[in-house]
Amino acid sequence: MSGHSTWPEWVYVGVVVALLIWVGAEAWNVERLIEHVPEDAQVIKVTGQQWFWTFEHTDGTKEIGELHLQKGKPYKFEITSKDVIHSFNIPDYVVLQDAVPGRINTVWFVPKDTGEFPIQCREYCGLIHYNMRGTLYVEDTA
Amino acid sequence: MKKIVGLSCILTILLVIPTMQYVLAQDAPGEYLDRRVEIWNLFFRMMTVAFVIGAVVSGTLIWLVWRFRESNPKAKPTKYEEAGEW
Numbered sequence: 001m002s003g004h005s006t007w008p009e010w011v012y013v014g015v016v017v018a019l020l021i022w023v024g025a026e027a028w029n030v031e032r033l034i035e036h037v038p039e040d041a042q043v044i045k046v047t048g049q050q051w052f053w054t055f056e057h058t059d060g061t062k063e064i065g066e067l068h069l070q071k072g073k074p075y076k077f078e079i080t081s082k083d084v085i086h087s088f089n090i091p092d093y094v095v096l097q098d099a100v101p102g103r104i105n106t107v108w109f110v111p112k113d114t115g116e117f118p119i120q121c122r123e124y125c126g127l128i129h130y131n132m133r134g135t136l137y138v139e140d141t142a
Numbered sequence: 143m144k145k146i147v148g149l150s151c152i153l154t155i156l157l158v159i160p161t162m163q164y165v166l167a168q169d170a171p172g173e174y175l176d177r178r179v180e181i182w183n184l185f186f187r188m189m190t191v192a193f194v195i196g197a198v199v200s201g202t203l204i205w206l207v208w209r210f211r212e213s214n215p216k217a218k219p220t221k222y223e224e225a226g227e228w
Contacts, residue, residue: 018152019195023188025156030184034177074174094178110174 037108041074048079048086048099050125051132065134067119069111070141076108087123090136096122111138 044067045056055063069075079088081099089096090109097107119134210217222228 014148014152018155019191022155023191026184026187030180033175034180036175038174092178094181109177112176 037076037106038074041076041108043076043078044069046077046079046088046099047082048088048121048125048132049082050084051121051128053088053119053121053132053134066137067134068137068139071111071114071138072141074108074110076106079105079107084125085123086121086125086132089120089122090117091120092117093136098123111136114138114140 043058047054047056052065053067055067057063077088077095077097079097079099080103081101083101085101086099087096088099088107093109093111095107095109097105099105115138117136117138119136121129121132123129125132208214220228
């Protein structure tokens with residue numbers, strides 16, 4: 001070959017490989033952390049259908065288009081759809097999960113601030129997709 | 143010595159930092175992880191790395207083009223150019 005020193009190239013390759021591994025490990029670790037559902041999380045069944053959201057609490061009460069939760073408590077959403085693919089999204093809490101017919105997807109979170117937060121569909125699901133909205137009401141724990 | 147320093151740097155990045163984060167991230171009872179914080183922090187860490195690498199790579203390219211341009215006073219012909227083979 002050319003006979004020139006190749007160590008800078010090996011250093012470059014090493015740095016690139018180390019960075020790629022670091023990026024993968026960090027992402028994997030954060031994913032693992034946020035997917036670990038607390039044992040005391042309350043289950044909320046979320047059903048998407050054209051073009052509204054239905055929420056069912058553990059005691060059987062149902063809400064349509066709005067969801068009332070308590071501040072500081074963990075909630076696990078079990079998300080599904082009755083018709084086409086939707087995507088359940090609470091932007092303020094970085095909650096985003098697809099709602100797929102025949103499948104239950106889960107995501108959990110803890111509301112840390114009281115107030116009203118928008119819920120929306122994040123997957124184009126038909127004519128009135130733009131208006132498939134709801135409201136999350138986070139109330140102080142009584 | 144240099145090899146040891148290099149190896150320790152790589153091992154620190156790969157093993158020690160994630161382990162420390164894992165240990166420090168253990169939930170205390172009654173405290174829950176905030177996914178907003180975790181996800182946005184990951185995003186900011188990744189953006190920091192991406193911008194630093196972008197700056198280093200583009201800086202290297204700019205320096206390379208500037209330093210080895212034909213009109214640079216320090217430019218020397220390569221051995222092929224000297225021998226008239228190029």
